[in-house]
Amino acid sequence: MTINALIVAGMVPIKRERQLPFHGEILVELGENVHPEDIIAEASIPSQLQVLDVAKALGLEPSAADNYLVRDVNEPLEQGDVIAQYDGVVTRLVRMPVNGWLVAFDQGRAYISTDAVTTRLQAGMIGKVEAITPGLGVVISTVGSLLQGAWGNGLVGSGLLQVLPTHPDTTQEDAVDDTSIRGHIIAVGGSCQREQLVEFTLQGVTGLILGSLSPELVPFVKDLPFPVIVLQGFGELPIDSIRFQLLESRSGSIACINACGGDGFSGTPPEVVIPQPGGEYEEQPDFQKLAVGQLVQVNSGQHRGKSGIVKELPEASVNFESGLEVPSATIHLVSDDQLINIPRRNLFVIG
Amino acid sequence: MAVEQVHSSILGLDIGSITTSVSLFGVFNGKFQLQNIGTDLTSLGAGQVLSAGVIGAIQDLQKQADRVLLSPNPQRHVEVDQVRQSVDQISLAASFGPDIDAVLLGLTSHGSLFAGESLIRSLPMRLAGSFGLADLQDNFGVLDQLIHLHPKIMILTGGENMGAEASIQQWVEMVRLYCALVSSSLKPRLFYAGNPSLQNLVQRHLEPVGGLQILPNLQPAFGELDIVPAQAAVEQSIIQAWQGMIPGFSDLVNAAGKSVRTKAFLQDRMIRYLSKAKQAQGGDRPQRGVLAVDLGARRSVISAAISSQTGTVVQPTSMEVSDLTQTSTVSLVRQWTAASVSLSDVHQYLATQILMPARIPETFNDLAISQAEARVRLQGLVKELSFHHPWFSQHASSGIPGLFEPIILSGRVLTHAPSPGQAMLMMLDGFQPRGISTIVLDRHHLLPLLGLLGEVAPLLPVHLLASDVFTNLGSVICLDSPAPNGNLLLSLKVQAESIKPYSFEIFKGDLIRLVIPVGDSVILECSPEENTDIGLGGPGIGGQIKVTSGLMGVVIDARGRPIDLPEDDAMRVDKLQGWLRDLGGLDVIDSRGDV
Numbered sequence: 001m002t003i004n005a006l007i008v009a010g011m012v013p014i015k016r017e018r019q020l021p022f023h024g025e026i027l028v029e030l031g032e033n034v035h036p037e038d039i040i041a042e043a044s045i046p047s048q049l050q051v052l053d054v055a056k057a058l059g060l061e062p063s064a065a066d067n068y069l070v071r072d073v074n075e076p077l078e079q080g081d082v083i084a085q086y087d088g089v090v091t092r093l094v095r096m097p098v099n100g101w102l103v104a105f106d107q108g109r110a111y112i113s114t115d116a117v118t119t120r121l122q123a124g125m126i127g128k129v130e131a132i133t134p135g136l137g138v139v140i141s142t143v144g145s146l147l148q149g150a151w152g153n154g155l156v157g158s159g160l161l162q163v164l165p166t167h168p169d170t171t172q173e174d175a176v177d178d179t180s181i182r183g184h185i186i187a188v189g190g191s192c193q194r195e196q197l198v199e200f201t202l203q204g205v206t207g208l209i210l211g212s213l214s215p216e217l218v219p220f221v222k223d224l225p226f227p228v229i230v231l232q233g234f235g236e237l238p239i240d241s242i243r244f245q246l247l248e249s250r251s252g253s254i255a256c257i258n259a260c261g262g263d264g265f266s267g268t269p270p271e272v273v274i275p276q277p278g279g280e281y282e283e284q285p286d287f288q289k290l291a292v293g294q295l296v297q298v299n300s301g302q303h304r305g306k307s308g309i310v311k312e313l314p315e316a317s318v319n320f321e322s323g324l325e326v327p328s329a330t331i332h333l334v335s336d337d338q339l340i341n342i343p344r345r346n347l348f349v350i351g
Numbered sequence: 352m353a354v355e356q357v358h359s360s361i362l363g364l365d366i367g368s369i370t371t372s373v374s375l376f377g378v379f380n381g382k383f384q385l386q387n388i389g390t391d392l393t394s395l396g397a398g399q400v401l402s403a404g405v406i407g408a409i410q411d412l413q414k415q416a417d418r419v420l421l422s423p424n425p426q427r428h429v430e431v432d433q434v435r436q437s438v439d440q441i442s443l444a445a446s447f448g449p450d451i452d453a454v455l456l457g458l459t460s461h462g463s464l465f466a467g468e469s470l471i472r473s474l475p476m477r478l479a480g481s482f483g484l485a486d487l488q489d490n491f492g493v494l495d496q497l498i499h500l501h502p503k504i505m506i507l508t509g510g511e512n513m514g515a516e517a518s519i520q521q522w523v524e525m526v527r528l529y530c531a532l533v534s535s536s537l538k539p540r541l542f543y544a545g546n547p548s549l550q551n552l553v554q555r556h557l558e559p560v561g562g563l564q565i566l567p568n569l570q571p572a573f574g575e576l577d578i579v580p581a582q583a584a585v586e587q588s589i590i591q592a593w594q595g596m597i598p599g600f601s602d603l604v605n606a607a608g609k610s611v612r613t614k615a616f617l618q619d620r621m622i623r624y625l626s627k628a629k630q631a632q633g634g635d636r637p638q639r640g641v642l643a644v645d646l647g648a649r650r651s652v653i654s655a656a657i658s659s660q661t662g663t664v665v666q667p668t669s670m671e672v673s674d675l676t677q678t679s680t681v682s683l684v685r686q687w688t689a690a691s692v693s694l695s696d697v698h699q700y701l702a703t704q705i706l707m708p709a710r711i712p713e714t715f716n717d718l719a720i721s722q723a724e725a726r727v728r729l730q731g732l733v734k735e736l737s738f739h740h741p742w743f744s745q746h747a748s749s750g751i752p753g754l755f756e757p758i759i760l761s762g763r764v765l766t767h768a769p770s771p772g773q774a775m776l777m778m779l780d781g782f783q784p785r786g787i788s789t790i791v792l793d794r795h796h797l798l799p800l801l802g803l804l805g806e807v808a809p810l811l812p813v814h815l816l817a818s819d820v821f822t823n824l825g826s827v828i829c830l831d832s833p834a835p836n837g838n839l840l841l842s843l844k845v846q847a848e849s850i851k852p853y854s855f856e857i858f859k860g861d862l863i864r865l866v867i868p869v870g871d872s873v874i875l876e877c878s879p880e881e882n883t884d885i886g887l888g889g890p891g892i893g894g895q896i897k898v899t900s901g902l903m904g905v906v907i908d909a910r911g912r913p914i915d916l917p918e919d920d921a922m923r924v925d926k927l928q929g930w931l932r933d934l935g936g937l938d939v940i941d942s943r944g945d946v
Binding site for chain 1: 392396397491494495498499501527528531532533534536537672673675676677695698699701702703706707709710711712713714715717718767769770
C-alpha cells in the first residue's frame, strides 16, 4: 500500500528544487551559499498599463507606424525618451510620458507598463546552489537534520534554535520569561494559546515550531510575522518525544523553517532544516510502502498524535469502533508501551 | 464501411485524489464482464510518481485475478508500458488534479456569463475572474486584472446567435492584446463560444496569438444553455494542464493512447446517456430523469438529466484550514452529527481531514462527523445545481423534486458506510428527495469509467449496466404533507414474493424501513390521505407501486420537507440516532455496545 510519509531524520542529505511559476530571472550562481530568506529568483509581469496612440501622433496609418518605432519591446525607458520618430518635412517625435517599459506595439499603438507585479522565490533553507534551470529555478542542497510537518503558515525564516522545556511543572510563560528568545527559532512540545503566541511576537522570535495547534487559531497564526510550523497536527496532541528529542539535540544550532506547505499535489510539506555541513549521513530510505519496523504517527482515535513502531500488518481487516472493517496495522506506542490497532490509512510514516 | 475494433481485454484506470482503482474487463459468452478490481492509494505529492499508485492497484488486482500484468518486481516508472502490452486497451478516468484557473469574458451576468459559469462549474476548474459589458468601460483595468490572474484557460462568450457584435469585438481585441503582453509560458488556452457569425473574425485575430478553439455558442438564445460540446473541448485542456503539473501523468496518458477524460465530464455524459435510454423506454409515461452524485475526497460532483435538460456541478471540498473559521461549515456539520460532540471536536476533525484526506473514521464520533459532513455536502450540491440549472429545482431548500430515478451514489463515505442504512439516511437527509425513487450504490465507482470505455467498446457500458456491478440500495417513498406530526398520512398494503402480505399505517414524522428480502418483487398498494403527496401525481392520489427490493428493502420517509432538527443539543442527537436506528444504521455499533 502506498502511504504518506513525513521525514524526521537526524542527518540526511537534503535537496530542494525551487521553481518560479513562470519564466523569470535567476539571481544566484552555481555553488553559491544561500540563506532561507534570500531571494534566489524573480519573475515580473507588467502592470498599470497605459496606451500611446503613436500612429496618430505621427500622422500615419496604424499599419505604417510600426516602421518608425525606435525602441525595442521590453526596453526600460524614462520619461521623455523618444520611442518613435518620423522624419518628414517636419520631424515628429513621440516621447515616453512616464517612466516605464514598452511592453507591446500593436496597430500603431504603444502599450506602456508603469509598474510590474513581481513574484520572488526565497531559498527557504541554508544550503548551496547545486543546479540551475535557466529562467525557471534552482536546486539547493545541504546535509543536516530534517523535520517535516503537517501544516505551516506560509512564511520562511531562520535563527538559533531554542527548545522550551516540556517538563510538566514548567509552564511556557515561565520559560518565555526566563530566557531571552529574541531572534530565536522557538520549539514548543505541545500547542500554544493565543496569549502565548502574542507574547512570542512581542519578544521578537523569528520562528516557531509547535507540536500541535488548535484549528481555531489558524487565521491568527497565518497573520503572524514569522514562520510557524505545526509538526503533528491540529488539536491538543501529546508531545512527540522522538521529534522533540531530535530538536533538543540540535538546540543552539541554526534552524531554517520553510512553512510553505505542500499543495497536496506535488509540493514538499512544510519543514524544518537544521544544516550540519560535513556531518556523516545515511541515504533516506524509501517510505513508499508501509512495512513492519517503521516509525509511524497515529492520526486517529484516542492515541492521535502519538508515534509508534509498526509491529504487524495483519492480513485480515479489523472492525473498528466506527463499524468500518478495514486493513489495519498493529502499532507499539513508544510513550505508552502498549499495542494498538489503527487503520493503515490513518498512519504517517515518520523517520 | 467502418469495422468496429474488437476488444477482449480492457483495463480501466480510475485515478482519484486519494484512491487509484484498476478494473479489468473481459468478454465472456459474447458479453463484456467486470473481471477484477484492484485499488491502492493514489501516489500524489512530493517525490511521488502517479504510476506508483497504478502499479500498486494492479498488484492488488493480480492477487485476485488469474492474469499477470506485471513482472514480479515491478519498477513503477517503466511498468505501465508492460501493462499496455498485456491488455488490448487502457482507458483512464481522472479526477486527481487541482482545479484549473479559468477566466470568463462575456456580456451580461444573467446571459452569457451565467452560461460560461455553468460550463466552468461543470468541470474541475476555478472561476478566477468573470468580466462583462460594464468592465469594457475600463479596458486597462481589466487588462491589469487579467495579467494579475494569468489564467490557464480563457473563455470568450456572449452574443446570442447574431447579437452583440461590437462588444465581442472589443473582447477579442482585449484578449489579443493580453496574449501579446504576456510571455509564452503564461499564454492561456483560448476558447470562443459566442455569436457564431463572429467566428471568422475571432479566428483571424486570435489564432495567431495563441491556441484557439472555436466552439458552439454557449447560449444560442437567451435562457437556452448548450454547454455540452464546450465541455468536451475544455476538459481536454484540463487534462493537458494536469500533464504539466503532475509527475508521471503524461506516461499514463501515452499508455492510454489518449483515451483519457475527467470523471466530471464522464459522469455528465453517462447521466445524459441513461436519461435518454430511459426516455426511449418510457413511451407515453411521465418523463423521469437520472441523478448521480460522487462525494470524492477533494471534490464532489452532482449530475442530473431529464428529457433534454442536463446539468453537472463540481464543488471542491478541500478548503484551506482557515476557511473553516470563516464559514458556517463547522456549525452546520455539528448540527447533523449523530453524536454528542463539541464545535471544537468538529473543527478539529474537519481541519485534520483537510490535511489528511485519506484518513478514515476510526471512532463512532469520527464516523458521525464524517457522515454529517456528507449530508452538508449533498445539501450544498443541490443548492449549487439548482442555481446553475434552474430547471433542476425551484425549491432547493426543500429538497430535490421526485423526478429522478434512479439516484446513483458514489464516493467512499456513501458506498463504504458500515451499514446500508447509514448510506440511505445520508442520502435522505442530504438530498431530502420528494416522491418515489430507487437508490443505487456505485461501489466500484464504475459509472464514469463506463462513459469512457463506451468510446472504445460501445457495447461494454450496455452489458455492464445490465449486470449486477451496481448495488440496489433500496426504494424510497418520501411523503409530502402539511399535516402536523403524528397525523395519519398513508395506509399501505405490502405484497412481496417471499413474505406474507401485510398492512400498516404511516404517520407524519415516521421513518420506516420495510424489511423485504433483496431481489424480491414488491407491490405496494398506497392509499394516501387527502393532503398527502406520495409522488403519484399530486396530493391524495394513490395507487400501486411496483419495485424490486434492495439492501434496505423499501424506506418510507414521512419526516416532511425540509427536515426539522430540534434546537436542543441532546434532543437533536437523540433524534438523529433514532433515525439511524430506524434504518438499522446503528446495528453494527449497537452490537459492540459503544453508543
